Amino acid sequence: MSAATTRRALALLSAWPALLGCGRAAPPPASRGEAIEPAAQPAAAQPAAAARQVSRVERDGLSIEFALRALQADAEAPGGGPAAAEAFADAVAEFTLRDAATGAPVRGLSPLGWMSRREAAGSAGMSGGASGGQGLDAAPDEAGCRAKIKSFKAGLLSVRPEVDMNASLLWTLDRDSTLSVINPQVALGRTKLRSVVSLAGPGVSFALHPDRERLYVTLRGGRGLAVVDTQRGLVKANVPVGAEPTAVAVAPDGRAVWVGNDGDGTVSVVDARSTDVLKTLRVGPGHHEIVFTGGGREAWITSQRGETVAVVDGATLEPLGEVAVGEGAVSIAASDEAGVVYVANAARAEVVILDAARRAEAGRIRLKPGLGAVRFDPRGRFAFALNPAADEVSLLDAATGAVAYTLSGFAAPDAVTFTDAFAYVRNRGAARISLIDRAGLGGPAAPPVVHVAAGQDAPAAARPEPPGPAALASPIVPMPEGNGAVIASPADKALYFYVEGMMAPIGTFSNYGREPRAVLVEDRSLKEVRPGVYATTVRLGAEGLHDVELLLDRPRAAVCLEATVAPARCSGDAGDARKDGCGGGPAPGVALEPLFEPDLRLEAGAPATLRFRATAKEATPALAAEEMEIMIVRFPVGYRFNGVPRSEGDGIFSVAFTPRAPGEYRFLAAVPRRGLPLGALPFVPLQVFPRSAGAADGGAR
Numbered sequence: 001m002s003a004a005t006t007r008r009a010l011a012l013l014s015a016w017p018a019l020l021g022c023g024r025a026a027p028p029p030a031s032r033g034e035a036i037e038p039a040a041q042p043a044a045a046q047p048a049a050a051a052r053q054v055s056r057v058e059r060d061g062l063s064i065e066f067a068l069r070a071l072q073a074d075a076e077a078p079g080g081g082p083a084a085a086e087a088f089a090d091a092v093a094e095f096t097l098r099d100a101a102t103g104a105p106v107r108g109l110s111p112l113g114w115m116s117r118r119e120a121a122g123s124a125g126m127s128g129g130a131s132g133g134q135g136l137d138a139a140p141d142e143a144g145c146r147a148k149i150k151s152f153k154a155g156l157l158s159v160r161p162e163v164d165m166n167a168s169l170l171w172t173l174d175r176d177s178t179l180s181v182i183n184p185q186v187a188l189g190r191t192k193l194r195s196v197v198s199l200a201g202p203g204v205s206f207a208l209h210p211d212r213e214r215l216y217v218t219l220r221g222g223r224g225l226a227v228v229d230t231q232r233g234l235v236k237a238n239v240p241v242g243a244e245p246t247a248v249a250v251a252p253d254g255r256a257v258w259v260g261n262d263g264d265g266t267v268s269v270v271d272a273r274s275t276d277v278l279k280t281l282r283v284g285p286g287h288h289e290i291v292f293t294g295g296g297r298e299a300w301i302t303s304q305r306g307e308t309v310a311v312v313d314g315a316t317l318e319p320l321g322e323v324a325v326g327e328g329a330v331s332i333a334a335s336d337e338a339g340v341v342y343v344a345n346a347a348r349a350e351v352v353i354l355d356a357a358r359r360a361e362a363g364r365i366r367l368k369p370g371l372g373a374v375r376f377d378p379r380g381r382f383a384f385a386l387n388p389a390a391d392e393v394s395l396l397d398a399a400t401g402a403v404a405y406t407l408s409g410f411a412a413p414d415a416v417t418f419t420d421a422f423a424y425v426r427n428r429g430a431a432r433i434s435l436i437d438r439a440g441l442g443g444p445a446a447p448p449v450v451h452v453a454a455g456q457d458a459p460a461a462a463r464p465e466p467p468g469p470a471a472l473a474s475p476i477v478p479m480p481e482g483n484g485a486v487i488a489s490p491a492d493k494a495l496y497f498y499v500e501g502m503m504a505p506i507g508t509f510s511n512y513g514r515e516p517r518a519v520l521v522e523d524r525s526l527k528e529v530r531p532g533v534y535a536t537t538v539r540l541g542a543e544g545l546h547d548v549e550l551l552l553d554r555p556r557a558a559v560c561l562e563a564t565v566a567p568a569r570c571s572g573d574a575g576d577a578r579k580d581g582c583g584g585g586p587a588p589g590v591a592l593e594p595l596f597e598p599d600l601r602l603e604a605g606a607p608a609t610l611r612f613r614a615t616a617k618e619a620t621p622a623l624a625a626e627e628m629e630i631m632i633v634r635f636p637v638g639y640r641f642n643g644v645p646r647s648e649g650d651g652i653f654s655v656a657f658t659p660r661a662p663g664e665y666r667f668l669a670a671v672p673r674r675g676l677p678l679g680a681l682p683f684v685p686l687q688v689f690p691r692s693a694g695a696a697d698g699g700a701r
Contacts, residue, residue: 053084053564055067055548055561055563057561060555061099062097062100062555062557063097063098063103064096064097064550066095066548067096068091068092068094069085069092069094070086070089071090071091071232084566085540085563085566087540087542087565087567087568088540089540090232090537091537091540092535092538093115093163093165093526093538095111095534095535096534097533097534097552098532106532107531107532108528108554109553111550111553112149112153112165112525112526112551113165113536113549113551114149114152114161114165114166114548115165115540115549116152116161116546116549117541117542118544140560142558145560148549149549149551152164162541162542163540163546164538165526165536166525167524168184168479168522168523168524169181169182169184169521169524170486170519170520170522171206171519171520171521172514172517173203173516174514174516175202175463175514175515176640177198177202177203177640179196179199179215179217179228180511181193181195182509182511184486193512197228197233197679198678198679199217199223199235200223200629200672201219201220201221201222202219202220203517204218204246204472205247205473205518206518206520207249209272210254211254212523212524214227214228214230214236215227215228215230215522216259216270218248219238219245223238224239224241225238225241225245225248225257225268225270226239227239230522231537234680235677235678235679235680236680237675237677238677241259241261241270241277242266242280245261245262245268246262246472247260247287247289248472249292250272252292252295253295253296254272255271256314257269257271258270260290261288262287265283265285265303265306266280266282267281267283267290267312268280268281269317279317283301284307285303285305286303287302287303288303289329291332291333291334291341293334294314294356298312298320299312299314300332300334302329304327304328307325308322308323308324308325309332310322320359321359323360323361325352325354326345328345328347329344329346329352330344330372331343331344331375332344333383335381335383336380337379338380338399339355340356341356342354342374342376342396342398343374344372345371349368350367351367351371351383351385351396367403368389368392370390371386372385372386372413373416374386374396376398377423377441378418381398381441382395382396382397382398382438383398384416384425384436386413386414388413391409391411391412392407392410392413393413393416393425393434393436395407397442404441405447407436407446411428411432412427412429412430412460413428414427415474415475415476417476417477417478418478419500420482421437421482422436422500423435423436424476424478424485424487426475427458428459430458431453431455431489433454433485433498434449434451435449435451436448437449452498452502452503452504452505455489455491455496457491457492458491459489459490459491461491462491462515463490472518473517473519474518474520475487475490475516477519477520479521480521480523480525483499484497484499484500486521487505488516488517490517491515493510494508494511495511495516524536524537524538543565543567546562546563546564546565547560547562548562548563589620589674589676590614590615590616590623590671591613591614592613592614593615594612594667595611595652596612599687600687601687602665602688603659603689603691604659604660604688604691605658605691606691608656609655610655610686611652611653612652612669614628614671620674623671625646625653627671628645628653628670629643629644629671629672630643630667630668630669631667631678632667633668634659634660634663634665635665639659639660662688662690663688664687665688666683666684667685667686668681668683668684
């Protein structure tokens with residue numbers, strides 16, 4: 001690699017936040033306008049004003065408002081009224097843009113936003129200072145506003161915003177019954193583990209809802225479908241579905257979640273918001289794959305040990321018919337552009353072409369034995385058929401119904417995803433990804449393939465998968481900008497960030513000892529949620545007065561507003577049961593009270609008994625031990641205990657376990673029958689120390 005290329009790679013690595021959502025050119029000059037003013041509030045509205053402070057400015061014919069409010073809409077301040085956005089908590093950041101003359105909403109923008117804490121006067125760049133306006137630097141002028149935005153867009157380590165409204169989060173589906181949530185912003189070369197979501201069982205696949213607020217995870221071991229609140233990082237519900245749920249797909253309109261149940265030949269259709277099971281469809285035996293056509297008008301479902309593909313009306317959930325494809329369907333892909341559905345039949349070594357309008361077979365394409373996944377590229381003309389056994393990728397042209405190109409040189413290709421320019425193929429048998437250039441597809445020559453090293457060990461070097469289907473979600477995910485991807489490496493227990501044009505990944509992100517089987521990106525940049533209203537969820541930093549920097553693309557303008565972050569009512573770890581009110585507080589309906597001291601000394605290798613009180617808050621039957629489920633895990637990775645507590649009477653329960661190694665542990669309780677799955681109740685932190693010399697075995701605590 002040349003010196004210039006090396007410098008470019010280093011620059012891209014340091015500019016990771018810009019690549020995640022700040023990919024436009026250098027900021028334009030700020031235009032002149034009115035000074036920033038806090039919105040006037042009537043006297044009767046003061047409690048609400050404290051919870052939703054508004055900053056307003058007029059610039060270039062636009063009225064621009066910024067409001068910051070607590071994430072929990074029903075949260076109350078200690079003295080009554082809505083709670084303010086507090087330090088170190090999640091909040092909703094919201095910009096409202098209107099035409100200053102007519103009041104009409106300004107739509108279709110792609111704004112960038114940041115928040116930076118106002119420095120104490122004379123601090124020379126140090127964080128700190130009083131909250132509010134006492135003893136603080138003045139608000140930045142136009143030149144200062146432009147300079148701050150320019151530095152934030154450059155991704156400089158020396159100048160970091162307190163809040164970045166243009167970021168993305170990485171969610172990994174881990175082997176150890178967890179989801180890892182990683183904020184990949186550069187921070188002195190380290191990544192940030194934002195949270196770990198404990199699941200009731202190992203995840204098989206996952207799908208993100210279009211509104212980015214919910215993540216749906218299919219679980220092994222009869223645990224059903226986990227519904228995860230992405231903003232709070234908690235499991236909201238475990239929905240009972242059929243036996244052995246695997247594939248999960250969210251309908252394009254976001255109203256329903258379709259779950260393939262491989263153990264009983266059914267598909268469960270779940271209401272995306274209420275989590276009620278709307279209908280259970282009997283479709284056929286074996287593993288199921290699900291795709292949609294017509295923007296969700298129809299669902300197409302394969303059954304690996306069945307002979308047909310089932311077609312279901314996406315609105316009424318009524319069967320529309322079946323199309324014969326033969327036993328052995330392992331994958332399905334649809335193209336609305338071409339009006340076809342392709343079914344990969346591994347048993348017959350062929351791809352069956354189905355006419356979507358007629359719901360009938362339109363042809364078959366013979367390929368080599370060992371066929372795996374099939375996927376259409378974003379343009380909908382070419383389907384990529386992967387063959388791990390033959391180390392080949394066949395490109396099928398929907399315009400001709402035939403093989404357009406056969407590419408070799410792969411190592412057990414088993415997954416493919418797409419950016420604007422390339423198809424990314426994972427090689428299960430080698431520590432590399434393969435990029436297929438899509439620019440020349442349709443021409444006489446086969447597209448060029450570039451192999452890029454990604455990691456130390458091949459994915460196949462990871463521990464063998466448990467019985468059942470492997471992870472169905474993708475181990476490669478494109479970044480929102482469309483010019484790079486993140487690759488999950490279960491063998492290396494890491495994620496690799498690749499930007500197109502580089503000869504190797506430019507970033508490595510630890511998964512903190514967990515094996516990431518799949519990865520997806522939650523884009524947390526500003527989105528238009530209502531006409532002229534652009535919002536996102538952010539995690540706030542320290543309390544005090546903050547400058548709010550906004551960069552607009554139309555008209556080209558840089559604007560600075562302001563917001564105040566209230567002091568935190570508690571300083572604890574979000575979701576800690578010892579700190580009521582932190583992280584959303586305990587889940588309603590059940591109170592969990594540890595009956596051991598906060599500084600309880602547990603020792604590695606020594607049996608321990610933990611007692612706690614769990615009571616129903618409302619007029620409901622008392623909790624029984626068999627209703628509860630206890631999980632004790634070493635954080636962030638390691639030992640895991642699952643079991644049912646023992647009742648000691650009067651609402652007191654106990655659980656005995658033996659920690660294997662020193663470290664931080666977390667005690668989690670669940671009451672699934674009462675709508676409180678693992679992750680819904682706050683955890684209790686535990687600390688395990690090395691075994692004392694001469695310590696005796698036994699001894700309950």
